[in-house]
Amino acid sequence: MGRAMRSENSKQDIFFPAILRDGRILQGIAQILFVLIVAVVMNDLGTRINSALESTNQSPNFEFLQNRAGFDLADSGSYSSNDRYIDAFRVGFVNTLRVVLIGLLASTVLGILVGIFLLNRNFLLRTLSRIYVEILRNTPVLLQIIAWYFIAIFSLPQQQEAIAFPQEGIRSLPLLQYALSLFLIVLLWQLTGNLRSQLWRSRLRQLGIALLLLVNLLGIVVVGSGTPIEFRPGIYISIKGVAIFELIPSAHFGVWALFVVLGVIVALALWRYYGYITEATGKPAPRSRYAAMTVIGFTLFGWLIVGMRPTPPEIPVYDDGRDSIVEMEYDEAFASGMLTIEQELTHTRQPLLFRPPSLDRRGRNVETGIEISPPYLAVFLGLVIYTSAFIAEIVRAGIQAVPKGQLEAARAVGLSQSDTLRLIILPQALRVIIPPLGNQFLNLSKNSSLAIAVSYTDIYQVTYTIINQSGQSVTGIVMVLLSYLLISLCIALIMNLVNQRFQLVTR
Amino acid sequence: MQDQGNQMMPGDEPIIICREMNKWFGDFHVLRNISLEVMPREVLVIIGPSGSGKSTLIRCINRLEEHQDGTIIVNGIELSHDVQNIAEIRRETGMVFQQFNLFPHLTVMDNITLAPMKVRHWARERAEQRAMELLERVEIPEQAFKYPGQLSGGQQQRVAIARALAMEPKIMLFDEPTSALDPEMIKEVLDVMKELAVTGMTMLVVTHEMGFAREVADRIIFMDMGYIVEEGPPENFFSPEIVHHPRTQEFLDQIL
Numbered sequence: 001m002g003r004a005m006r007s008e009n010s011k012q013d014i015f016f017p018a019i020l021r022d023g024r025i026l027q028g029i030a031q032i033l034f035v036l037i038v039a040v041v042m043n044d045l046g047t048r049i050n051s052a053l054e055s056t057n058q059s060p061n062f063e064f065l066q067n068r069a070g071f072d073l074a075d076s077g078s079y080s081s082n083d084r085y086i087d088a089f090r091v092g093f094v095n096t097l098r099v100v101l102i103g104l105l106a107s108t109v110l111g112i113l114v115g116i117f118l119l120n121r122n123f124l125l126r127t128l129s130r131i132y133v134e135i136l137r138n139t140p141v142l143l144q145i146i147a148w149y150f151i152a153i154f155s156l157p158q159q160q161e162a163i164a165f166p167q168e169g170i171r172s173l174p175l176l177q178y179a180l181s182l183f184l185i186v187l188l189w190q191l192t193g194n195l196r197s198q199l200w201r202s203r204l205r206q207l208g209i210a211l212l213l214l215v216n217l218l219g220i221v222v223v224g225s226g227t228p229i230e231f232r233p234g235i236y237i238s239i240k241g242v243a244i245f246e247l248i249p250s251a252h253f254g255v256w257a258l259f260v261v262l263g264v265i266v267a268l269a270l271w272r273y274y275g276y277i278t279e280a281t282g283k284p285a286p287r288s289r290y291a292a293m294t295v296i297g298f299t300l301f302g303w304l305i306v307g308m309r310p311t312p313p314e315i316p317v318y319d320d321g322r323d324s325i326v327e328m329e330y331d332e333a334f335a336s337g338m339l340t341i342e343q344e345l346t347h348t349r350q351p352l353l354f355r356p357p358s359l360d361r362r363g364r365n366v367e368t369g370i371e372i373s374p375p376y377l378a379v380f381l382g383l384v385i386y387t388s389a390f391i392a393e394i395v396r397a398g399i400q401a402v403p404k405g406q407l408e409a410a411r412a413v414g415l416s417q418s419d420t421l422r423l424i425i426l427p428q429a430l431r432v433i434i435p436p437l438g439n440q441f442l443n444l445s446k447n448s449s450l451a452i453a454v455s456y457t458d459i460y461q462v463t464y465t466i467i468n469q470s471g472q473s474v475t476g477i478v479m480v481l482l483s484y485l486l487i488s489l490c491i492a493l494i495m496n497l498v499n500q501r502f503q504l505v506t507r
Numbered sequence: 508m509q510d511q512g513n514q515m516m517p518g519d520e521p522i523i524i525c526r527e528m529n530k531w532f533g534d535f536h537v538l539r540n541i542s543l544e545v546m547p548r549e550v551l552v553i554i555g556p557s558g559s560g561k562s563t564l565i566r567c568i569n570r571l572e573e574h575q576d577g578t579i580i581v582n583g584i585e586l587s588h589d590v591q592n593i594a595e596i597r598r599e600t601g602m603v604f605q606q607f608n609l610f611p612h613l614t615v616m617d618n619i620t621l622a623p624m625k626v627r628h629w630a631r632e633r634a635e636q637r638a639m640e641l642l643e644r645v646e647i648p649e650q651a652f653k654y655p656g657q658l659s660g661g662q663q664q665r666v667a668i669a670r671a672l673a674m675e676p677k678i679m680l681f682d683e684p685t686s687a688l689d690p691e692m693i694k695e696v697l698d699v700m701k702e703l704a705v706t707g708m709t710m711l712v713v714t715h716e717m718g719f720a721r722e723v724a725d726r727i728i729f730m731d732m733g734y735i736v737e738e739g740p741p742e743n744f745f746s747p748e749i750v751h752h753p754r755t756q757e758f759l760d761q762i763l
Binding site: 279280281282283284403405406408409410411412413414415416419423424427428431502504505 | 569570571594597598600601602604606608609610611612621622624625626627628629630631632633634654656657667670671674
């Protein structure tokens with residue numbers, strides 16, 4: 001029987017020689033055919049598009065990018081309609097990055113928080129976060145962005161009645177003095193915490209607090225009696241968006257920055273030193289707290305020392321009322337508001353100068369400060385809140401994916417709750433969380449193109465305008481595609497690197 | 508019954524005391540009126556059909572499960588909702604699980620040194636020295652810097668025993684330590700446990716290894732439906748002349 005079958009097969013060899021029955025060869029042929037078909041179709045498509053574009057005088061090129069744009073853009077910084085197309089394109093690219101980068105950060109933080117709430121023992125918290133997730137991930141993100149836009153437009157007051165924070169009229173408090181006092185109390189508690197004698201500990205603490213109170217009272221009565229400074233609002237919220245104060249480095253910024261850098265260096269050294277001590281002796285040390293206190297201490301004392309410079313000499317200022325230049329003490333001139341920004345920056349005793357957002361009562365754009373427009377807010381909130389719902393589910397699943405036995409083993413050897421979470425659960429949960437988290441990051445960056453729905457000037461919206469004006473549709477679309485590709489590849493690259501760090505070693 | 512625990516010293520207090528202990532999983536009554544005393548250096552083997560509550564019993568002793576009624580006193584400390592008491596008891600009891608439960612993201616060395624450093628506040632040098640001693644005791648010092656995923660089941664369970672011993676516990680709880688192992692790996696784990704019993708460790712062992720029970724146990728407990736049905740020294744337990752409770756006899760007939 002077997003023999004007969006084989007001879008029948010060999011008869012067919014005339015039509016299908018052995019070489020054509022080799023699976024590897026067949027696969028090779030199939031692949032070559034596939035590539036050929038794709039190439040032919042693409043080529044045909046390319047020629048058709050090209051000839052169509054040529055007939056309407058729209059052949060793809062990059063020269064038009066140097067032409068004058070001629071349109072205005074919101075959220076565009078120093079860009080004006082006299083700039084070139086390429087400048088407009090750059091504005092769009094930067095605006096997309098503004099949404100994507102800050103959005104990634106915010107949605108991750110929010111998502112992790114909600115994800116942990118989803119597993120919380122508290123029924124109310126767990127249920128509310130579940131409702132949050134279910135509503136947000138089951139409605140289209142486009143609608144959510146538009147909803148945020150309308151919420152912003154309809155709920156916020158006109159610019160003339162902007163919500164101000166803090167309210168106008170509040171006098172300046174000796175904030176630095178309070179911050180320093182608080183810091184010294186915490187420091188005192190830390191330092192006396194190691195004392196064996198209960199009596200001495202409480203005595204030292206009482207003495208320290210008494211001294212601080214005395215100094216503070218003296219400060220308010222004697223020093224604080226100088227010119228009260230009006231505390232102008234730092235944040236305005238209106239239909240025009242959110243305007244936030246700016247901090248401008250003054251002439252003494254460098255000295256203060258030196259203190260901060262020094263503080264960070266000392267803190268890092270302390271961190272490492274106590275890490276080493278813990279390894280060598282086993283004695284635990286709250287080294288994160290020490291490091292944080294060092295940085296805060298250097299920052300505050302640096303500010304104090306910079307502020308203790310001798311009073312600046314009399315400054316010539318232009319007096320509106322008398323229409324002439326007069327000499328004035330800095331504090332007096334500052335209080336009267338007659339200083340130019342340059343004068344403030346050189347003569348102030350603060351390392352950072354607080355520039356409140358100046359509200360133009362005619363309803364025009366804000367002059368100083370950082371401005372966040374309603375479209376940006378809508379896109380940002382829409383994307384962040386939508387994505388956070390997915391990230392929350394990923395975080396919850398990741399934590400639940402750690403086998404229960406791991407928790408039991410950690411408890412059985414006596415690890416504390418926080419050590420168990422930090423050293424056992426989290427490293428294993430991250431392994432599961434990171435790949436799908438990367439997907440959500442990519443989703444957020446690509447979903448940012450929905451900004452066009454609320455006219456936020458992102459890369460797609462700007463390019464759309466450029467295409468309409470110049471007719472260079474192919475070039476424009478390719479540029480947008482490449483921009484998104486660039487952003488996505490960067491995110492993917494970073495997430496892959498992070499992912500490699502958390503893989504388990506087996507075999 | 509009186510000759511139990513031949514290594515027992517006169518005047519010793521029981522290290523584990525359970526009185527009238529009850530536990531429910533929802534409506535299911537898993538542990539019923541469990542009263543039990545374990546002396547220091549005693550090896551207690553708990554046998555019984557699955558679902559009889561033997562694992563739950565030893566998991567109650569280090570509070571992996573919460574008992575709802577009765578008292579448990581371990582090493583003189585009463586188990587209650589007091590978290591400090593729970594932490595103290597967990598420091599003094601080591602546990603070995605059926606599924607090993609090694610930390611897969613840490614090396615063997617880090618698995619063993621983690622708790623002594625974090626909980627007992629040992630210096631790394633001391634913890635690592637102790638870990639190497641223990642790895643030599645369980646005969647796998649050469650695996651110290653591998654990850655659990657790179658070891659065989661038997662090796663993993665021996666690391667798990669070393670990890671529990673690194674905390675220098677007074678009591679060791681074994682929850683079916685050989686049930687997930689290939690037959691040829693069972694022996695290497697049982698050998699380590701035998702050696703541990705000889706050195707005078709207080710051990711509570713849930714197992715189906717009757718050979719081990721016969722050879723090493725000072726006392727055997729048979730559990731069924733959440734009750735302790737019968738207890739006695741292994742000589743009595745496996746002797747054909749002794750008349751057993753019918754349920755015990757049924758179980759013994761099936762496995763022997």
